[in-house]
Amino acid sequence: MEKIRTRFAPSPTGFLHIGGLRTALYSYALAKHYKGDFLLRIEDTDKKREVVGSKEKIQEALKLFNLNWDEDLVIQSERVKQGLYKKAAEKLIRDGHAFYCQCKAKNAKEEGFSNQLRDPCRDKKLTSGAIKLKVNDNEIISFQDFVVNKKISWNTSTVSDTTLLKSDGFPTYHLAVVVDDSDMHISHVLRGHDWMPSTPIHLLIYKYLNLKVPEIGHLTDILDPDGGKLSKRKGSVAVEKMLQEGYLADAILNFIMLLGWAPKDNKEIFSLDEFVKVFDEKGFQRSNPVFNREKLDWFNGIYLRKLENNKLSEMVFKFLKEKYPKELIIKTIPLVKERINNLSDYWELASFFFEENKEEKKVDESLFGESREKHLKVAFKVINEIDDWNKELLNERLMEEITKNEFKTGDFFMDLRIAITGKKFTPPINDSIFILGKNKSLKRIKNYL
RNA sequence: GGCGCUAUCGUCUAACGGUUAGGACGACACCCUUUCAAGGUGUAAAUUUGGGUUCGACUCCCAGUAGCGUCACCA
Numbered sequence: 001m002e003k004i005r006t007r008f009a010p011s012p013t014g015f016l017h018i019g020g021l022r023t024a025l026y027s028y029a030l031a032k033h034y035k036g037d038f039l040l041r042i043e044d045t046d047k048k049r050e051v052v053g054s055k056e057k058i059q060e061a062l063k064l065f066n067l068n069w070d071e072d073l074v075i076q077s078e079r080v081k082q083g084l085y086k087k088a089a090e091k092l093i094r095d096g097h098a099f100y101c102q103c104k105a106k107n108a109k110e111e112g113f114s115n116q117l118r119d120p121c122r123d124k125k126l127t128s129g130a131i132k133l134k135v136n137d138n139e140i141i142s143f144q145d146f147v148v149n150k151k152i153s154w155n156t157s158t159v160s161d162t163t164l165l166k167s168d169g170f171p172t173y174h175l176a177v178v179v180d181d182s183d184m185h186i187s188h189v190l191r192g193h194d195w196m197p198s199t200p201i202h203l204l205i206y207k208y209l210n211l212k213v214p215e216i217g218h219l220t221d222i223l224d225p226d227g228g229k230l231s232k233r234k235g236s237v238a239v240e241k242m243l244q245e246g247y248l249a250d251a252i253l254n255f256i257m258l259l260g261w262a263p264k265d266n267k268e269i270f271s272l273d274e275f276v277k278v279f280d281e282k283g284f285q286r287s288n289p290v291f292n293r294e295k296l297d298w299f300n301g302i303y304l305r306k307l308e309n310n311k312l313s314e315m316v317f318k319f320l321k322e323k324y325p326k327e328l329i330i331k332t333i334p335l336v337k338e339r340i341n342n343l344s345d346y347w348e349l350a351s352f353f354f355e356e357n358k359e360e361k362k363v364d365e366s367l368f369g370e371s372r373e374k375h376l377k378v379a380f381k382v383i384n385e386i387d388d389w390n391k392e393l394l395n396e397r398l399m400e401e402i403t404k405n406e407f408k409t410g411d412f413f414m415d416l417r418i419a420i421t422g423k424k425f426t427p428p429i430n431d432s433i434f435i436l437g438k439n440k441s442l443k444r445i446k447n448y449l
Numbered sequence: 450g451g452c453g454c455u456a457u458c459g460u461c462u463a464a465c466g467g468u469u470a471g472g473a474c475g476a477c478a479c480c481c482u483u484u485c486a487a488g489g490u491g492u493a494a495a496u497u498u499g500g501g502u503u504c505g506a507c508u509c510c511c512a513g514u515a516g517c518g519u520c521a522c523c524a
Binding site: 009010011013043045046048049101103129130131132145148150152154155158159160162163164165166167168170172173174176177192193194195196197198199200218220221223225227228229255258259260262263264265266268285286287288289290291292294295296297298299301305336337338339340349398399402408409410411412413414416417423424425426427428429430 | 451452453454455456459460461462463464471472473474475482483484485486487488516517518519520521522523524
């Protein structure tokens with residue numbers, strides 16, 4: 001079998017989108033599963049839309065997810081300089097499959113051309129201008145989509161004379177994608193579903209340029225929970241932003257693996273390597289999946305808990321902009337690890353360890369129970385009497401007093417919890433007191449006596 | 450509107466034409482438990498509608514309906 005070669009071909013118009021990451025992942029997995037090559041190409045033929053720096057951002061993101069590409073990055077604008085696209089377009093003209101057009105792009109709509117499939121310039125025999133594809137009527141053109149797993153056909157009478165080379169000399173996507181995929185020996189083209197309607201144009205170009213048509217597959221679109229294509233407006237779809245929100249790269253990757261592809265055995269947890277191993281083109285889903293944040297959160301919790309404490313501490317430290325003592329983060333991580341689904345959850349749960357003036361500040365007193373006076377007095381006394389500061393002794397002494405005074409265990413600890421942390425939902429309170437230290441703990445309790 | 454694609458629990462999905470239609474997230478309940486989690490057990494929850502084909506249809510065919518995409522000298 002011929003070597004599998006896939007590519008990811010983003011436009012540098014901004015951050016890497018979650019859908020783009022998924023396309024890259026599947027392209028990577030398809031190539032690597034069959035020991036093939038995964039390439040990266042930047043499609044920067046529209047200078048107006050290009051965002052400075054996004055080329056680099058996209059590469060950084062890909063590397064972060066370990067989707068490393070083979071060979072050198074291909075940049076279309078550099079290939080423009082070599083005249084590759086112009087040459088192809090001129091060949092099409094020579095062979096009678098394309099024509100020059102001088103309609104003003106801006107005026108096309110006003111002049112009523114825009115809804116016409118056949119361009120008025122096609123028979124004018126112009127010798128300069130933009131170059132458009134000359135599409136014949138009533139031919140059937142088709143291909144086998146390897147994602148949808150179905151033969152898809154069009155009658156060329158529904159395909160319009162499409163611009164291939166703009167008057168500025170740059171190719172449109174349609175020409176560039178065919179020329180480049182052919183030059184790069186791409187065997188499998190995996191792209192978004194939105195490209196389906198322009199596939200007949202590409203097929204025609206392949207045919208007229210006498211090039212081998214690669215396998216083509218169109219991925220589903222990821223939908224927003226409200227319906228419609230996932231967009232920036234509705235929730236975060238920028239990979240970079242999700243990372244900033246505290247999602248782990250491994251979790252994001254695992255989540256999108258299963259958004260449009262599934263193994264027969266329903267296994268859900270995959271590392272990238274494991275995924276590459278089991279991935280195949282048979283498992284593609286045909287209908288559009290909805291982006292489900294709850295499931296992402298679940299994955300994130302799973303991966304967070306898999307992390308070693310040191311590693312997780314380091315991540316939390318960085319996530320909190322290195323503003324808080326790392327030592328304390330390392331100590332408290334074991335207490336909160338199984339209570340967080342996101343790096344951002346850490347602060348919510350553990351901030352009471354770091355607050356400097358908490359000993360003076362009072363919380364909402366209604367949080368306390370009726371016996372708070374008695375509870376806190378006993379707690380203060382016990383903690384105060386412990387000279388050899390250790391966790392086991394602390395717990396032992398507290399329990400002794402609870403039994404002796406016939407307190408309700410839960411109520412006692414709840415009052416203590418609120419005095420120490422100011423919150424009802426916290427990490428285990430004895431461990432917290434132990435980490436906080438005798439002095440601070442006593443001060444916080446005293447504050448409510 | 451034209452063209453194209455799609456349709457299984459709320460969501461992600463599994464099911465050689467023969468299963469009590471399975472799993473996961475979420476929800477709920479119970480267990481564990483000094484709170485909240487984590488973990489464990491369990492419950493509710495689906496084949497878009499109508500026609501065919503077949504002994505038998507989630508699965509194949511046709512139509513309706515719905516959703517999505519696309520109709521640029523943007524990708």
